[in-house]
Amino acid sequence: PDPLETMNRGIYKFNTAFDDTVAKPVSKGYKAIAPSFVVKGINNFFNNIRDIVTVVNDLLQFKVKHALNDASRVAINSTIGILGFIDIHTMTGGERRKEDFGQTLGHWGVGSGAYIVIPFFGPSTIRDGFGLVADTLYFDPISYISDVRTRNQVRLSQFIDARTELLNASDILEEASIDPYAFQRDAYLQYRDNLVKDSNGSIDYEDENLLSDGFEPFTQEELVSSAPTSN
Secondary structure: OOOOOHHHHHHHHHHHHHHHHHHHHHHHHHHHOOOOHHHHHHHHHHHHHHHHHHHHHHHHHOOHHHHHHHHHHHHHHHHEEEEEEEEEEEEEOOOOOOOHHHHHHHOOOOOOOEEEEEEEEEOEEEHHHHHHHHHHHOOOHHHHHHOHHHHHHHHHHHHHHHHHHHHHOOOOOHHHHHOOHHHHHHHHHHHHHHHHHOOOOOOOOOOOOOOOOOOEEEEEHHHHOOOOOOO
């Protein structure tokens, strides 16, 4: 069910045009100019910040064991890993998990609501949209940078980093289906449903591709790896 399909398709077209004309070219330029170790280090840095959001949501779901493990990851990477630029925790065999407030709401029984496409961010639902706002404004340390200019510069860097991560997968969506919008919608809803079920212990669902992180609530890489199979 997609009661907002007309509006969603319009926003989807806008997002695609923005990506083709702005986000993708900027990300390609950044990757071409910056040394690979710099690109990787910056990606690790933002992942480390995102891990703090995971710890908060672990606690909100009363996942004490996961919270301790994820908090230790942040502590190790923030100290030995030099503010997260080096992912020591993963290098020593640690696992990176992802929790967000949309999953937390789902964990406590809040329904997903209607499917929506958010300008610049992509596919979501009413529940996940509220979750994105909570994670971004209240749980993400970047929001607590007092200087507005600095905060906006960090956010922009975070966006470019996330888009750069997806360069190898960015063309798959259009090639995967006659209707990329419907493909993205169905894959996203299936992906989020699986995450919530896993959060509630309903399924054993551990796919590192699905749990990879990005600035968007649902990245194209996650979309491809969670695509529904056709009959």
